[in-house]
Amino acid sequence: MTTDDHQLARELADLAGERLLAVRADLHAQGVEGRDLKDAGDAASQELLAAALAERAPGDAVLSEEAADDHARLTAERVWIIDPLDGTREFSEVPRDDWAVHVALWQAGELLAGAVALPARGVTYGTDPSSLLDLPARPAGDPPLRLAVSRSRPPAFAEELGRTMGATTVPMGSAGVKAMSVLDGSSDAYVHAGGQYEWDSAAPVAVAAAHGLHTSRVDGSALVYNRENPWSPDLVVCRPEVAAELMAALATMDLG
Numbered sequence: 001m002t003t004d005d006h007q008l009a010r011e012l013a014d015l016a017g018e019r020l021l022a023v024r025a026d027l028h029a030q031g032v033e034g035r036d037l038k039d040a041g042d043a044a045s046q047e048l049l050a051a052a053l054a055e056r057a058p059g060d061a062v063l064s065e066e067a068a069d070d071h072a073r074l075t076a077e078r079v080w081i082i083d084p085l086d087g088t089r090e091f092s093e094v095p096r097d098d099w100a101v102h103v104a105l106w107q108a109g110e111l112l113a114g115a116v117a118l119p120a121r122g123v124t125y126g127t128d129p130s131s132l133l134d135l136p137a138r139p140a141g142d143p144p145l146r147l148a149v150s151r152s153r154p155p156a157f158a159e160e161l162g163r164t165m166g167a168t169t170v171p172m173g174s175a176g177v178k179a180m181s182v183l184d185g186s187s188d189a190y191v192h193a194g195g196q197y198e199w200d201s202a203a204p205v206a207v208a209a210a211h212g213l214h215t216s217r218v219d220g221s222a223l224v225y226n227r228e229n230p231w232s233p234d235l236v237v238c239r240p241e242v243a244a245e246l247m248a249a250l251a252t253m254d255l256g
């Protein structure tokens, strides 16, 4: 890993984000919506990232929804795990801003670098050492924990977990947006279960971990990337000081 890998991840996420904003504005103005808008955004961002990685990181493999079956990645030293458009549903619901671009670099079993761009919010979070942010303090008075969950497919146990912890659930789109909501202090934890792929969580987890957040599966085991089957159905990203309480509460849930 070099600082260049951090910078490349950020640069690519930003470029794809700019492309997505332009495609969304153009097509929305033409009345394109729903599935057509999702597909157009996904294709434009995927094409940009694939071409940019081929040019800027020609020796590296890529894992994405489009490239999941290219098994060259299983023996590769370095693999870029990308989600060109995360929160596809929200991207198509103009003017929602809870969608993201994910770019992560995996090397020899570890996530080494990553960036999560939130283009409609004009912000990108990365692992570049010079850009690491301090976690905002929890609001005064010890208010209920805020658990970010999927707005369309929350974990089956989300309500019970909320009751058990005296926590509120905060629905949002995009795994990247939810993980970054812990970093920006608008939630305390992101909990997901029921289905996801490695590209949905790799960059958010790389960025969260670089900032000292807790990251794991809901059963507390480690998240593992670049496996032959990229199905990675659940995860937890949370402030370090709430990890023990959250993992203890999760241990009492029916995790399915």
Ligand SMILES: Nc1ncnc2c1ncn2[C@@H]1O[C@H](COP(=O)(O)O)[C@@H](OP(=O)(O)O)[C@H]1O
Pocket (backbone or CB within 6 Å): 083, 085, 086, 087, 088, 089, 149, 150, 151, 152, 153, 172, 173, 174, 175, 193, 194, 195, 196, 197, 200
């Ligand atoms: N049960 C499930 N099965 C498969 N993918 C899921 C899922 N729940 C969430 N995801 C994926 O995880 C990402 C974040 O979801 P959500 O916004 O609901 O939290 C989305 O990625 P994409 O937008 O890249 O498809 C979504 O498709």
Ligand SMILES: [Mg+2]
Pocket (backbone or CB within 6 Å): 083, 085, 086, 087, 175, 199, 200
């Ligand atoms: Mg995704």
